[in-house]
Amino acid sequence: MELVLSLAIGVLAASGIWLILRPRSFQVIVGLCLLSYAVNMFIFAMGRLTLSAPPIMPRGGPIDPTTYADPVPQALVLTAIVISFATTALFLVVLIASRGVTGTDHVDGQERES
Amino acid sequence: MEGNLLLVLVGLPFLAAAVASTVFSRAHNAAAWSSGLILAAGLGVLAVLRGSLQNGEVVRATVRWVPSIGLDLSFRMDAFVWLFATLVFAIAILVLVYARYYLSKSDPVPRFHGFLMLFTGAMVGMLTSGNILMLVVFWELTSLVSFLLIGYWHQGQAARDGARMALVVTGIGGLGLLLAMLILGQIAGSYDLDRVLAAGAVVREHPLYPVVLVLFLLGCFTKSAQMPFHFWLPGAMAAPTPVSAFLHSATMVKAGVFLLVRFTPVLGETQLWFFLVTGTGMATLVLGSIIALFRHDLKGLLAYSTISHLGLITALAGIGSPGAILAAIFHIVNHAVFKASLFMAAGIIDHETGTRDMRRLSGLMRLMPVTGSLAIVASAAMAGVPLLNGFISKEMFFAEAADWHNGTWLDNSLPWLATLAGIFAVAYSVRFITSVFFGPPPVDLPKTPHEPPAWMRRPVEFLVLACLVIGMLPGLTLGPVLNQAARAVVGWNMPYKDIAIWHGVNLPLVMSLVALAGGVALMAAFGARIATGPEGPPLVHRWRAQRLFERVLLLATWRAPRLLHRAFGTERLQPQLRLVVLLAIGAGLAALWGGLAQAPNPIGNPLNPAFAAMWLAGGACAIGAAWMAKYHRFAALVLLGGAGVVTCLTFAWLSAPDLAVTQLLVEVVTTVLLLLGLRWLPKRHEEIAEDRLLAAKVRRLRDLVIAAVGGGGLAAIAYVMMTWPLVPNVGDWFLRNAYQEGGGTNTVNVILVDFRAFDTFGEITVLAIVGITVYALLRRFRPAPESVAAGEEAEAESLADALLVPGMIMRWMFPVLILVAAYLFFRGHDLPGGGFSAGVTLSIAFLLQYLAHDVRWVESRLTVLPIRWMGLGLLIAGVTGLGAFVFGYPFLTAHAQYIDVPLIGAVPAATALLFDLGVFALVVGATVLMLIAIAHQSLRIARLRERDATQDREAA
Structure with missing residues (x-):
């Protein structure tokens, strides 16, 4: 499991990095989305992989924390999902606005001169 | 004295x-x-x-x-x-x-x-x-x-x-x-x-x-x-x-x-x-x-x-x-x-x-x-x-x-x-x-x-x-x-x-x-x-220290910076991003060089072939999205969604139901947003000629190497980290005290709305700022000329014809989705769900109405005031936090108890629920505001077209 997940993170991150280095704004947005998947899962994986033991407690009584998944990375990633949604929306609008103002979807607002 | x-x-x-x-x-x-x-x-x-x-x-x-x-x-x-x-x-x-x-x-x-x-x-x-x-x-x-x-x-x-x-x-x-x-x-x-x-x-x-x-x-x-x-x-x-x-x-x-x-x-x-x-x-x-x-x-x-x-x-x-x-x-x-x-x-x-x-x-x-x-x-x-x-x-x-x-x-x-x-x-x-x-x-x-x-x-x-x-x-x-x-x-x-x-x-x-x-x-x-x-x-009256000083000042504050900027700076995004990525890789290497060691007794879960197959598909989706994003945007978007769904399934598989729910809902909204945005990008039928040049190929190869190094490095770090045993950390305290202190059994939700509520408060504020920024940016938006000229047919009407049956279903889904949102909201403190996922669900309900019918039809029947939702949400969250002061506790201290409601039974009534209500309202407001702002651009275009037509007639 660990190996598969780390390879998955690697593939997502590599695709994302390749895309954010591309010249078209849509590519950059897709790249950021992929990169955020990779990073979210990376953070999540820092709590180690736990199967079928979500951090949902029984009511009352002492519990053994080691038998549950680590809630802290989950809480962090939940926040990260929300924020990356917000930034994606913002980038999208900037993309649309820049496309309207400059007439091109190149990230620099003008086609490469050469 | x-x-x-x-x-x-x-x-x-x-x-x-x-x-x-x-x-x-x-x-x-x-x-x-x-x-x-x-x-x-x-x-x-x-x-x-x-x-x-x-x-x-x-x-x-x-x-x-x-x-x-x-x-x-x-x-x-x-x-x-x-x-x-x-x-x-x-x-x-x-x-x-x-x-x-x-x-x-x-x-x-x-x-x-x-x-x-x-x-x-x-x-x-x-x-x-x-x-x-x-x-x-x-x-x-x-x-x-x-x-x-x-x-x-x-x-x-x-x-x-x-x-x-x-x-x-x-x-x-x-x-x-x-x-x-x-x-x-x-x-x-x-x-x-x-x-x-x-x-x-x-x-x-x-x-x-x-x-x-x-x-x-x-x-x-x-x-x-x-x-x-x-x-x-x-x-x-x-x-x-x-x-x-x-x-x-x-x-x-x-x-x-x-x-x-x-x-x-x-x-x-x-x-x-x-x-x-x-x-x-x-x-x-x-x-x-x-x-x-x-x-x-x-x-x-x-x-x-x-x-x-x-x-x-x-x-x-x-x-x-x-x-x-x-x-x-x-x-x-x-x-x-x-x-x-x-x-x-x-x-x-x-x-x-x-x-x-x-x-x-x-x-x-x-x-x-x-x-x-x-x-x-x-x-x-x-x-x-x-x-x-x-x-x-x-x-x-x-x-x-x-x-x-x-x-x-x-x-x-x-x-x-x-x-x-x-x-x-x-x-x-x-x-x-x-x-x-x-x-x-x-x-x-x-x-x-x-x-x-x-x-x-x-x-x-x-x-x-x-x-x-x-x-x-x-x-x-x-x-x-x-x-x-x-x-x-x-x-x-x-x-x-x-x-x-x-x-x-x-x-x-x-x-x-x-x-x-x-x-x-x-x-x-x-x-x-x-x-x-x-x-x-x-003899020396022409030589003034004052003038010399001014020249030096000019050189130091204007000429030299401009020269340096020209020599070392760039206004182009790609080199900047490349530099950022390379610096990140370099920093990672510098920090971990020789220090990244395999654990002596690696921990791990046995491999499930289904999981591997799932990620085979997920990885293919990611690479495909990267491949397609330039010429086939829609395909890339679908593939991106595929990668997202696999991510979401992974969360569900690995004991993170809250993340899975949220990821899924956000995935839906993001995809819709991007779909709405696609309409405003230039059509790209044929290949860009420059892409065949040698220089462009070299650039792509170089970026591919960078991407491979970055992704490989991240994979290596992730693998090594995951196989080391977990060090006891603050998470254990949260798990032990979620119920006693926070009055909820869903520890992730309790962390978000109680233990670390201040972070969440900041986060929803960011969301509100983004919503308003999107709205403000689009108010002054002018679409590209060819987008105005294109699409002569009245899209909304044709859409209504094509989607007659799905449109009806979507209309009926409205109350159902509201119920789902309420369900997710109320169970949030104890089971997966919560204000955020409930909010996104409700905005999907609104969104469906916009998809099923044209904007005018929806807005003549349904009045959504997103900015008020946002304001109300921030206000509720803030006032709940301030309420703690009245009882002599620090900002955002929550109080938890259960109330017996006739017929329903014991209902958790933590003040955290109120805070979560604020989160809910704000998320609804911000998401709907962004979606509506983008959707309204079609209306604006229609108006622009009408205005142009009238001007043409008058000119004739």
Whole structure:
């Protein structure tokens, strides 16, 4: 499991990095989305992989924390999902606005001169 | 009691500044009276304090500020500080009286008085600081306020330039002083002034002594306008004359010499000190007096004369013997008295005639006899004419110069240099008097001169009287005070020095007589030629330090940055992003190089083939999305969604149901958003020709390598981390206490809305800001022309036809989705769900309506006010947080309990639920706002098209 997940993170991150280095704004947005998947899962994986033991407690009584998944990375990633949604929306609008103002979807607002 | 008085003394000018800056902007009298009375009270305090300083005692006061790190505000006053502070307060009052008549009705008075009082406060604070770091803070404050004062008439270019130059020069010096004080404190083992003053022997033996000395002198010399930093002072003459009279007589420039004298016991008495300080002082004295003779501007002459006199005091501090220190302190007082009166006189002349050019002024003695007489006495004091105060301290300086100190070449040349400077000082004083007050009556002046209002002259009269009294009865008036001040600096065992006018015929007297005769002869011989010559000394008048400084400033702040930017910067996004990625990879490598080791007993879960198959598909989706994003955007979007869904399944598989729910919902909304955005991008049917070029291929290959390295590195780190056993961490505490403390069983939700609710509060605020930003950006949005021209058909109608059945289903889904949202919301505290996922669900419900029908249909039936939802959400969350204050808990402390509701049973009723309601409302508002803003662009386009059509018809 660990190996598969780390390879998955690697593939997502590599695709994302390749895309954010591309010249078209849509590519950059897709790249950021992929990169955020990779990073979210990376953070999540820092709590180690736990199967079928979500951090949902029984009511009352002492519990053994080691038998549950680590809630802290989950809480962090939940926040990260929300924020990356917000930034994606913002980038999208900037993309649309820049496309309207400059007439091109190149990230620099003008086609490469050469 | 004295300690408290000292604190009052320091606080008074700041109080005056607060009062003066709040009066009505035309209330000249109110501002002047309030400031004047408060300063007079300060003089009263000083008079009381005097009694307890007579025998070498030091008054101290300490206010504990941050005791945990040993930071106190400590003040101290000895006889030297007392003398200086009295001088500052007295001159400040006279300047206030003078300014009352000098400033015109239209000048904003609160600003002037506020700054002037603030400056007085900074100066007094600097004088009385008992901690050398605090001293630097007040020192910097004087630089800052002097910037504001010099630039008081900010309408004028000269004032702005002069203010900026003063700030830059003294600011650089202040930085040097701060460094010097930091090192000094480290050497002495304390930042307490008393202990630093006592640590002279240690400091002078220390290997860092030369460094400290140079940095310290940089601070003092820039402040006191010593060569080669003198040029800011003439530039500062653009200030109103009261400001010049204050800054350049008793305060600003004297701060530097104050510090020099103060630190003589610590840093002085070495060969290096003597050469640096006395050398600079003598150079400034001689050159300043020479340049002063050649200035045609009245204030310019006085400015260079000030520079020259400061050089004299600096040279005395460099000599450093008890007699020299006494002479330095005496000259500080004398110079303040006669120079303040001369500046005021020059201001009166400027005020009454409209010009300061000595070539145009003449014969004013007939028109302004009283002012003329006062100015003549004051400038005679400046020249060092017997029976006036300037004569006595200059005589003491000559005596020190002629004395044997260490036999070096500089020591031997002191008497000659002093006499030379004396000759020029006499010459420029004579020039000032003869050209302004004597000669033929003035012609062609901008105003007809006459005597100023009586009260404008009173301060000058008072100061000139002081010149006379001190000059004739030095031993009776200032003798004891000066001796105490000098003893406070060099040590209380210094023998009492009698200050007398007459010491018999000796070398200093001869030097004085030579200077007087030489100066008068010089003017007699060359006076006419100087008046017609250029502004500045012959031969070198074109070469001005001021212009050089401006060129350097231009180079440093404009040309060099632009050059650097052109050489190393780029405005293109791709290289920047590449640099960021490479830096991140580099940082990761640097941090982990050799440190990334496999765990000795790796942990792990057995591989499930389904999981591997799932990620085979997920990875393919990701690579496919990367492949397609340029030419097939829609396909890329679908593939991106595929990768997202696999991610979401992974969360569900690995015990993170909350993440899975949220990821899924966000995935939906993101995809819809991107779909809406696709419409506005240019159509791309054929390939871009450049992509086939070799350069483009090389670029892609390079980026592929970067991406592979980055992704591979991340995978390696992730794998190694995951196989190390988990260290017990804060998560365990959350798990144990989620139910007892937070009243919920879903630990992730409890963390978000209770334990770490403040983070969530910040997060939803960010979401609100993004929502409003999107809305604001799109309000001014203009679509690309071809997007307007394209899509002639009415899309909405055709969509409604094509989606008749799905449209109906989507309409029916509305109440169902609302129910789902409510369900997710209420179970959130105990089971996966919560305000965020509920909010996104509700916005999907709205979104579906927009998809199923056109915008107008929805909005005629359904009114969504997203901004109100957002505002309400923030308000609920914030008020819930504030509610904790009422019960005496910190912000956002939650309270949890269960309430029995009939029929339903026990319902969790934590205040966290209220907070979650805020999150919910805000998420709904922000998401809907973004979606609607983008969806509305179609409407806008339709309107644009209609408008164009009407215009075309009208044109036809």
